[in-house]
Amino acid sequence: MKRLAILILLLVLVDADNNSIRNGAEGYCNYKRSLNPRPHSVTITEFGAVGDGKTLNTVAFQNAVFYLRSFADKGGAQLYVPKGKWLTGSFNLISHLTLFLEKDAIIVGSQDSSQWPIVEPLPSYGQGQDLPGQRHRSLINGYNLTDVVITGDNGTIDGQGLIWWEWLNSQTLNYSRPHILELVSSIDIVVSNLTFLNSPAWSIHPVYCSKVEIQNIIIHASFDSPFTNGIVPDSCSNLCIKDSSIEVGHDAIAIKSGWDNYGITFSTPSTDIHIRKVHLQTPLGSALAFGSEMSGGISLVYVEHLYIGNSLTGINFKTAPGRGGFIKNIVISSLEMENVHNAFWFTGNSSRHPDEQYDPDALPVIQQITLKNVVGTNIFTAGFFSGIENDPFTGICLSNITLSITSDLPFSWSCSNVSGYSELVFPSPCSDLTSNSSLFCFSLEDFSTLSEA
Known part of the structure; x- marks a missing residue:
């Protein structure tokens, strides 16, 4: 009986391990995190904040966070933001903190640039996104x-980005624009149940982070706002984006990992990323983009159940000579597209560089990208696939894709320096994408093999 009990226990442990592998293969969004209430809580008004939309509350937010440091080793604490418009400049968070916005609570970013201090560029970029130097x-x-939670009862964080967009367009910026939320080198992060409006640049930017969950988020910026990305996972691992809606002026979701030699040297990939059940819209950008800053590498990304509407480009892979790095082992499945100009766009000529220090011989590797189970209506062109001469994109696999094309162009697909496989694709893709067998394709099942390795 004792031997039988041991055998049963071993079988249970093996099954649990297999379930862990399967969950890893299916994506980080299947990880169930329990959010325990914080044992301590304070309200921002206790620190002199006034929610009239006019009083500047930067010091109140800073003082509140500083006070809550004393509870970090006592289960953490919550900073509660009640109904009102809470004008503030930049402030930092601490570990073991919950920032909670009540319904009808709005944190409003100051339009005074002095309230957004100047900091050094990220080491994987070497400069700001808009200008050389600081940001x-x-x-x-x-x-x-x-252990940071940023959440609420659908409260709002408004970056009031209009003035920043005007400064960028008029070339009067002195430093690169800020984002609404940026978390650096952090772990165990939850961002949920909030609306992000009018970011000066990007709305949510986790960089060098792991174990990040972003869910039930609404992001909006006017469609003519310049380079306002929605969510930008950057050199992150074990990250989930789900059950959200994003409408912005540039890329709705953009996965990145550093810029040219800075990203190559920093060498921190974006990996084990899961995106599920997200609505995306961007008439001047890409709904889901990989790169173009991808020099640290991007791998093991699983995307499923996206709705992409009224967008310039649906799925975009962009890189260039000088980037180095890789984008590989990607599965994108179960997409619905409507009113999209370019369904798929892969380019090796996204050639903006931070400075002249890049190595033009640092060639990126783009391989094993699977796109499957896609339905598109009112699509202007199906696909543009343009790799790099002497550095082709390989293992590009298309399966079960039906696109209703509206253009009068003589061809719906354009291909060069690319190879792959296709089946059940309409309209029929170019011959470059039928040159391999399905053995070259990366599938969801392959995630398990790599998890075991």
């Missing part, structure tokens, strides 16, 4: 944090 710190920041 403005984001509205809400975290550095080297553990």
